[in-house]
Amino acid sequence: MPSSAPTFTVVIEPAGWTFTAPADVPILQAAREAGFVLPSSCRNGTCRACLCPVKSGQTAYTIEWPGVSADEKTEGLILPCVSVARSDLVIEAPRAILVSQLARRSPFAKTQE
Numbered sequence: 001m002p003s004s005a006p007t008f009t010v011v012i013e014p015a016g017w018t019f020t021a022p023a024d025v026p027i028l029q030a031a032r033e034a035g036f037v038l039p040s041s042c043r044n045g046t047c048r049a050c051l052c053p054v055k056s057g058q059t060a061y062t063i064e065w066p067g068v069s070a071d072e073k074t075e076g077l078i079l080p081c082v083s084v085a086r087s088d089l090v091i092e093a094p095r096a097i098l099v100s101q102l103a104r105r106s107p108f109a110k111t112q113e
């Protein structure tokens with residue numbers, strides 16, 4: 001069932017890819033649903049594999065104690081697996097992948113040459 005929450009536009013730099021993130025869906029999940037894979041592992045805010053800078057915009061955490069320090073928060077770093085957008089955002093994620101690119105990298109993928 002689609003969310004009725006407000007939505008925001010998220011730009012993934014440096015690629016310039018854009019997707020829509022509902023205010024009640026973690027940014028990592030919203031990206032995945034839009035066809036983009038951001039680095040991740042635990043998806044619960046502890047491993048820090050998804051840590052990335054927000055270049056502009058506001059976010060909020062969905063958990064009380066995300067695995068970022070006060071200094072990292074001040075520097076604008078977030079964990080998108082447990083963060084939701086509170087405005088339009090620009091995030092820096094140079095290791096982001098388009099799902100279509102991921103399929104081409106799989107040893108199980110068959111490509112039409």
Ligand code: FES
Nearest residue numbers: 041043047048081
């Ligand atoms: S995926 Fe582990 S902290 Fe985000």
